[in-house]
Amino acid sequence: MSKQAPLFITARFRSGSTLLWHIFDQARDYHAYYEPCHDNLLAHIHYTLPMDSHQGVENYWTAYQNQLPFIESKHQPEFGLSRLLLEAHEPWDELQHYLQSLIQGAAPAIPVLQFNRIDFRLPWIRTHFPTAQIIHLYRDSRDSYFSMTRHLAPEAADNPEQGHVYDLLEWSVALAEYFPFLADPGIQSLYERHYYFWKLSSLMGRRCSDLSLSYDADFRDNPSLGLEKLSQAGYLDSQQIDDLRPLIQPQASGQWTERYSESWFQAIEDRCEQILDELGLNAHFGFFPLVEIQKRYAAWSRYEGLSLNHPARGLLMEYSRQRSEVTRLLSLVRNAPKD
Numbered sequence: 001m002s003k004q005a006p007l008f009i010t011a012r013f014r015s016g017s018t019l020l021w022h023i024f025d026q027a028r029d030y031h032a033y034y035e036p037c038h039d040n041l042l043a044h045i046h047y048t049l050p051m052d053s054h055q056g057v058e059n060y061w062t063a064y065q066n067q068l069p070f071i072e073s074k075h076q077p078e079f080g081l082s083r084l085l086l087e088a089h090e091p092w093d094e095l096q097h098y099l100q101s102l103i104q105g106a107a108p109a110i111p112v113l114q115f116n117r118i119d120f121r122l123p124w125i126r127t128h129f130p131t132a133q134i135i136h137l138y139r140d141s142r143d144s145y146f147s148m149t150r151h152l153a154p155e156a157a158d159n160p161e162q163g164h165v166y167d168l169l170e171w172s173v174a175l176a177e178y179f180p181f182l183a184d185p186g187i188q189s190l191y192e193r194h195y196y197f198w199k200l201s202s203l204m205g206r207r208c209s210d211l212s213l214s215y216d217a218d219f220r221d222n223p224s225l226g227l228e229k230l231s232q233a234g235y236l237d238s239q240q241i242d243d244l245r246p247l248i249q250p251q252a253s254g255q256w257t258e259r260y261s262e263s264w265f266q267a268i269e270d271r272c273e274q275i276l277d278e279l280g281l282n283a284h285f286g287f288f289p290l291v292e293i294q295k296r297y298a299a300w301s302r303y304e305g306l307s308l309n310h311p312a313r314g315l316l317m318e319y320s321r322q323r324s325e326v327t328r329l330l331s332l333v334r335n336a337p338k339d
Contacts, residue, residue, distance in 0.1 A: 041071070
């Protein structure tokens with residue numbers, strides 16, 4: 001791997017991306033940025049502490065500290081909630097300049113940018129950052145969903161309109177223009193939304209990345225295997241594997257069985273797979289621009305006339321602003337003097 005080539009990590013939420021970022025953050029010769037496209041990045045840099053589930057992480061934001069004035073002037077909340085689908089040759093100069101400046105600011109180390117928000121922007125990344133290497137990380141759909149919703153009561157987790165669950169509803173609003181089945185009133189559960197995003201992300205990630213890794217098989221079940229694959233691909237020095245292995249902590253799998261049956265999941269997955277097959281997305285997403293896929297498959301016509309709620313998309317940035325303010329206020333409460 002070239003010393004100048006940036007490394008982009010793409011993954012869905014709750015898929016082990018923090019672990020992969022942490023590995024590079026602790027490895028020699030790397031400068032690893034955490035979630036540079038998060039719409040609330042600035043609030044998180046100033047106020048957010050590591051989650052208890054992210055064992056061993058002391059600070060997410062160290063890589064940004066020497067560039068805070070630049071980030072405060074150039075980061076845009078739109079990077080995290082707008083234009084979530086970017087085709088190869090679409091222009092977005094502000095995003096390109098922002099990412100390029102982060103890459104340059106990492107010198108002389110190798111820049112690593114870990115994302116949960118570029119799933120459907122990988123063709124754009126390929127075109128505008130042609131020297132970059134892309135690592136795709138994925139996790140079992142059911143395990144990742146349970147990880148997202150385990151704090152919710154079952155009736156809330158089953159509600160397809162449930163908000164504040166890793167942006168599933170917000171992404172549905174933002175992307176319904178491109179994937180109108182996300183606005184279909186027939187969606188019956190939040191898992192259905194999750195599965196659509198999980199599968200489309202998996203298709204795009206596998207087809208547009210240089211290396212695709214399974215959190216389950218390559219890290220959770222065999223902590224050395226993922227590190228060895230990273231080493232074999234030229235991303236890690238093999239001599240560092242022993243030092244980095246302790247970062248990978250044991251994690252349970254299959255906890256979804258505590259709440260849902262196999263048949264419940266399978267029925268939803270089968271229904272989603274049928275739609276993705278009929279629309280040509282399973283066969284072609286990640287290989288061809290969406291507009292070309294739509295021209296090839298008549299099934300897209302079933303969504304003509306479906307209201308996509310344009311005003312709701314316009315409210316996403318206000319929602320993002322309020323979320324940053326909540327992050328700030330929670331920090332004030334957390335740090336208030338105790339009587």
